[in-house]
Amino acid sequence: MSKFYINGNRRLKGSVNISSAKNAVLPILVSTILTDSVSTINGSPMLEDVFVLCEVLRSLSAEVNIDRDNNKIDINTKNLKYEGIDNDLVRKMRASFLVIGAMVARFGKAKISLPGGCKIGSRPIDLHLKGLKALGATIKEEHGYVEVVAEQLEGNTVYLDFPSVGATENLMMAATLAKGDTFIENAAKEPEIVDLANFLNKMGAKIQGAGSGKICITGVKRLEGVSYTPIFDRIEAGTFIIAAPITKSKITIEGVDEEHLKSVIVKLREMGVKIDVFGNKIVVDGDVELKPTDIMTMPHPGFPTDMQSQMMTLLSITPGRSSVTETIFENRFMQVAELRRMGANINVNGRIATIEGVKELTGAEVVAPDLRAGAGLVLAGLCAKGETIVDHIYHIDRGYVTIEDKLNALGAEITRI
Ligand code: EPZ
Numbered sequence: 001m002s003k004f005y006i007n008g009n010r011r012l013k014g015s016v017n018i019s020s021a022k023n024a025v026l027p028i029l030v031s032t033i034l035t036d037s038v039s040t041i042n043g044s045p046m047l048e049d050v051f052v053l054c055e056v057l058r059s060l061s062a063e064v065n066i067d068r069d070n071n072k073i074d075i076n077t078k079n080l081k082y083e084g085i086d087n088d089l090v091r092k093m094r095a096s097f098l099v100i101g102a103m104v105a106r107f108g109k110a111k112i113s114l115p116g117g118c119k120i121g122s123r124p125i126d127l128h129l130k131g132l133k134a135l136g137a138t139i140k141e142e143h144g145y146v147e148v149v150a151e152q153l154e155g156n157t158v159y160l161d162f163p164s165v166g167a168t169e170n171l172m173m174a175a176t177l178a179k180g181d182t183f184i185e186n187a188a189k190e191p192e193i194v195d196l197a198n199f200l201n202k203m204g205a206k207i208q209g210a211g212s213g214k215i216c217i218t219g220v221k222r223l224e225g226v227s228y229t230p231i232f233d234r235i236e237a238g239t240f241i242i243a244a245p246i247t248k249s250k251i252t253i254e255g256v257d258e259e260h261l262k263s264v265i266v267k268l269r270e271m272g273v274k275i276d277v278f279g280n281k282i283v284v285d286g287d288v289e290l291k292p293t294d295i296m297t298m299p300h301p302g303f304p305t306d307m308q309s310q311m312m313t314l315l316s317i318t319p320g321r322s323s324v325t326e327t328i329f330e331n332r333f334m335q336v337a338e339l340r341r342m343g344a345n346i347n348v349n350g351r352i353a354t355i356e357g358v359k360e361l362t363g364a365e366v367v368a369p370d371l372r373a374g375a376g377l378v379l380a381g382l383c384a385k386g387e388t389i390v391d392h393i394y395h396i397d398r399g400y401v402t403i404e405d406k407l408n409a410l411g412a413e414i415t416r417i
Pocket of ligand 1: 095125128399
């Protein structure tokens, strides 16, 4: 099990380029199931989750060519063959469940292992299934599998009780080949939803309103494979932005759109961080006196839950009392116990964490509990006095392309051991 060895208390400087968004690439790869032609994803991040999804496509007899040197993925779905999606693929990555809508649209049926929970919460799929039922599918759940059948999906109005990202993506994909119009109300508004709609529309779909709470999809007969470059990863960008005040450094983040990061930028400015935007560059000066603040994670455009643990690391060294309320997932404070080992003063009561800023953190051996909590611990290691060892960094590799290379290029001292 590889680990990060981090020598802390170092300033950073220079600029960093942001990769394409994992959470945009995954549903875009799934969309290729909807066509029987060739698509190319340019600039795709070479991440474990992306490779697992390519494995899922290959299990349906798609030809997938991953060109690591050029960050390119070619997918040929001409000879796609129906297959159930087996348990270990879904166990590896719950986002595999995103294929169910596209499979029903393409094959008229889909059988997939019910995704297990994960550490951050039970993560049910009730809204995905409710939506598919509204589009005329019959659903059967037994022996840990769910089977969805629909000769021809029929457009309908679907109201999402919660603006679920995955459910919005699943239903948007399914509706592209349904008969008639589908309206998704209380839809998720994340930038990755807009990027997926742009990709589908380029393939010939008719989708309007992506990014607003109401999306209209007019079914079409056929979609054509295309080449496409997904948007940048706003969570990777946010992670590097927060690294500046954590290490009292001034750094530049390139290849970003501030629109996708507004809530993070606004909160950091309220805390006293100097942030200037020049087109697709963000210059962050974190060598400032920080003021405490209160964070509440919300669906986009609110403060993103995927930035919660990185922000908690910053608040743990911000003088005064701050709080973090996690409203999206029921168990996303697993980084707290690890941060306490580094000297943080944090109390958790249900979904609210109260943080008393301490002067500095001290290096310790910690374990990454999940992807974003792991990123938060790496940031803690950057500012802690002494050495920090972060274990289980395979979680971090799922969402960040060699995070240590990018941080070391800014002056950090991280070794993968
Ligand atoms: C996506 O997960 C992201 N993953 C997550 O990023 C992100 O944290 C999450 O959206 C929220 O922004 C990908 O895009 C691959 P949801 P998803 O459906 O689609 C409840 C990362 O770090 N819910 O919006 O699973 C659910 O339990 C990952 O890259 C239902 O109740 O998120 C959760 O509490 C972590 N029923 C809330 O909605 C459903 O049918 C948000 O889930 C579906 C969801």
